[in-house]
Amino acid sequence: MRFLTQESKRNIRNEVAMEAEMKLKVKQSSLFADFSRRMVKGWSSKLGFILFVFIVLACLIGPLLSPYRVNEIFLDQINASPSAAHWFGCDSMGRDLLTRILYGGRYSLNLGLSAALLSALVGSTFGLVAGYFGSAVDGFIMRFMDVWSALPGMLLCILVSAFLGAGFYSTVIALTVGNIPYVARMIRGQVLSERTKEYMEAAKTINCSKLSILFTHLLPNTVQPVIITTTMAIGGTISMAASLSFIGLGIQPPTPEWGALLADGRAYIRVFPHLIMFPGIAIALTVLSLNLLGDGLRNALDPKLRD
Amino acid sequence: MYRYVLKRLMLMIVIIICSAIVAFTLMYLAPGDPARLQLGQGISQAVLEARRHELGIDRPYIVQLATYLYNAFVRFDFGTSWQYGVSVMEELLSRLPRTLMIGIPAMILNVTIGTIMGVIAAIHEGKWQDSSLMLLAMVLVSAPDFWVALMLIILFCVKLNWLPSYGIDSLKSYVLPIICSALPVIAVNARQARSSMLEVIRADFITTARAKGQKSGTIIRKHMFPNALMPIITGIAGGLSKTVAGSPVIETVFSIPGVGAFLLTGVNYRDRPIVCGCVIFFALFTSIVVLLMDLCYAFLDPRIKAQYSK
Numbered sequence: 148m149r150f151l152t153q154e155s156k157r158n159i160r161n162e163v164a165m166e167a168e169m170k171l172k173v174k175q176s177s178l179f180a181d182f183s184r185r186m187v188k189g190w191s192s193k194l195g196f197i198l199f200v201f202i203v204l205a206c207l208i209g210p211l212l213s214p215y216r217v218n219e220i221f222l223d224q225i226n227a228s229p230s231a232a233h234w235f236g237c238d239s240m241g242r243d244l245l246t247r248i249l250y251g252g253r254y255s256l257n258l259g260l261s262a263a264l265l266s267a268l269v270g271s272t273f274g275l276v277a278g279y280f281g282s283a284v285d286g287f288i289m290r291f292m293d294v295w296s297a298l299p300g301m302l303l304c305i306l307v308s309a310f311l312g313a314g315f316y317s318t319v320i321a322l323t324v325g326n327i328p329y330v331a332r333m334i335r336g337q338v339l340s341e342r343t344k345e346y347m348e349a350a351k352t353i354n355c356s357k358l359s360i361l362f363t364h365l366l367p368n369t370v371q372p373v374i375i376t377t378t379m380a381i382g383g384t385i386s387m388a389a390s391l392s393f394i395g396l397g398i399q400p401p402t403p404e405w406g407a408l409l410a411d412g413r414a415y416i417r418v419f420p421h422l423i424m425f426p427g428i429a430i431a432l433t434v435l436s437l438n439l440l441g442d443g444l445r446n447a448l449d450p451k452l453r454d
Numbered sequence: 455m456y457r458y459v460l461k462r463l464m465l466m467i468v469i470i471i472c473s474a475i476v477a478f479t480l481m482y483l484a485p486g487d488p489a490r491l492q493l494g495q496g497i498s499q500a501v502l503e504a505r506r507h508e509l510g511i512d513r514p515y516i517v518q519l520a521t522y523l524y525n526a527f528v529r530f531d532f533g534t535s536w537q538y539g540v541s542v543m544e545e546l547l548s549r550l551p552r553t554l555m556i557g558i559p560a561m562i563l564n565v566t567i568g569t570i571m572g573v574i575a576a577i578h579e580g581k582w583q584d585s586s587l588m589l590l591a592m593v594l595v596s597a598p599d600f601w602v603a604l605m606l607i608i609l610f611c612v613k614l615n616w617l618p619s620y621g622i623d624s625l626k627s628y629v630l631p632i633i634c635s636a637l638p639v640i641a642v643n644a645r646q647a648r649s650s651m652l653e654v655i656r657a658d659f660i661t662t663a664r665a666k667g668q669k670s671g672t673i674i675r676k677h678m679f680p681n682a683l684m685p686i687i688t689g690i691a692g693g694l695s696k697t698v699a700g701s702p703v704i705e706t707v708f709s710i711p712g713v714g715a716f717l718l719t720g721v722n723y724r725d726r727p728i729v730c731g732c733v734i735f736f737a738l739f740t741s742i743v744v745l746l747m748d749l750c751y752a753f754l755d756p757r758i759k760a761q762y763s764k
Contacts, residue, residue: 290465293465293469294469294472294473294476297470297472297473297737297741298473298699298733298736298737298740299695299699299736299740300699301700301703302699302717302733302736305702305717305721306476306477306480306481306721306729306733307480309481309484309721309724309729310480310481310483310484312484312485382596386596389598389600389601390598390599390600393703394706394718395718395722396721409600409601409604413604416604416607416608416612417612420608423601423605424605424608426601427597427598427601427604427605430597430598430601431593431596431597431598431601432596434596434597435593438592438595438596439592442592
């Protein structure tokens with residue numbers, strides 16, 4: 148009898164040890180560890196990340212290292228083709244194009260980042276409130292969003308920037324306004340699917356206030372799609388900002404924002420294609436890097452794909 | 455079903471009226487005096503006042519708004535352009551075919567090519583076909599459409615001299631605008647088609663079909679594709695409204711006098727009748743496309759149809 152008890156005791160001890168070990172294992176592949184492992188595994192996200200960091204650093208440091216100033220004019224170099232002295236050539240006023248692109252990147256990246264973050268902030272607040280409170284509030288906010296997005300984003304941007312006039316801040320607002328309904332819709336969908344889960348019940352049972360449920364329980368669980376969309380939206384917004392500047396709204400020349408550079412070079416398209424090529428490549432590479440990064444994030448964060 | 459359609463139509467009307475109000479208000483508040491923009495600098499105050507009175511912009515906001523809404527939605531008269539003195543409705547109708555000449559072929563292109571790309575990528579999931587097609591889609595979606603348009607102009611119009619770079623003189627002038635509008639949407643549709651195919655590929659009925667010994671071509675055509683069709687149809691709606699929304703930019707690049715270019719002209723001259731007319735047109739167009747797609751959904755998917763008829 149005694150022997151058996153000892154045996155079962157040992158068994159129990161083993162089980163406890165195994166359980167602890169299991170716990171340790173589960174802990175080892177925590178959300179973040181899993182996420183970073185998958186992030187590093189995907190080549191696309193790696194490439195996107197490296198490219199994006201490179202572009203950001205180039206735009207921050209590049210203008211400082213360049214031997215030319217942004218608005219320095221070389222009268223003998225007007226519309227010059229790429230050469231050893233001017234790697235990307237010079238523009239129609241004889242200014243070094245590479246320096247202008249690098250300097251202008253600050254505007255473009257800034258526009259993209261601020262507009263994407265702002266629309267993520269405002270849009271997800273709308274979405275959270277609509278999805279969480281449901282019924283009348285949801286109905287009101289979503290009908291409001293229906294009206295808001297009756298016009299496709301680009302057109303809304305055009306209208307708002309006509310209303311606010313050209314300039315950095317008005318362009319940020321115009322771009323934000325165009326993006327908000329999409330973020331709101333997506334977050335609402337996410338909240339609706341989270342609402343019915345047990346942890347929400349649990350939070351209500353222990354008498355959490357509505358605000359604390361909203362921000363400490365619901366928000367962290369809906370934040371993943373926000374991160375992914377925001378990353379992708381930065382790229383989309385940069386490209387949209389460039390379109391706005393290109394059609395004469397948004398940022399105006401001589402500010403070397405990438406779209407404005409393209410608008411500047413358009414007149415010389417038949418004779419000096421390098422004025423069009425390089426700013427466009429800058430936009431395309433930046434947007435590509437952000438899309439790759441967003442795609443990698445999506446794969447890394449998507450629980451369905453987790454192995 | 456009819457009640458649902460009726461409800462949607464009512465909602466659509468409300469949405470269009472609201473967007474007209476928003477556009478009207480934005481243009482009302484926008485800086486810049488339309489009378490001065492029209493007559494130029496160095497005009498005496500009295501003439502400006504007279505012109506303002508003529509345009510009716512010296513009246514209070516609410517009166518102007520009510521008049522506009524009454525004219526637009528009851529009498530279907532969008533007013534006359536302040537700048538050009540032409541009827542906005544007539545101008546819109548004459549420009550519409552040009553915008554649709556780009557929009558509809560671009561939509562057909564992006565749906566067919568996008569779907570084929572997506573299906574091929576999904577069938578070869580994880581192999582080189584998949585990754586190269588998806589990388590291509592990623593590159594296409596990343597390059598801004600107006601820049602691609604400019605690069606294509608450099609290639610086909612300047613270097614090769616095959617196609618005209620502007621205007622609407624011949625059908626050839628539509629080739630580049632169509633391609634440029636289609637490219638970014640092709641990429642979006644390809645990604646959509648791929649992911650919806652992948653969801654179906656792992657379904658049990660595909661395993662059953664394989665177990666029955668059906669050919670893989672038949673499985674793809676008869677079992678996978680119809681089931682993956684729903685999100686692809688959504689792509690059509692999104693694609694068409696995206697193409698039409700992008701029309702101001704593409705039409706600017708190729709100097710095509712379409713609806714998008716008309717909107718931009720209106721914005722630049724603070725010409726409120728033009729802007730509001732174009733906004734109503736765009737809102738109407740988008741809403742109709744979305745409604746039609748929702749109805750297609752209902753007809754194609756018996757589950758959704760059952761929901762509506764309740």
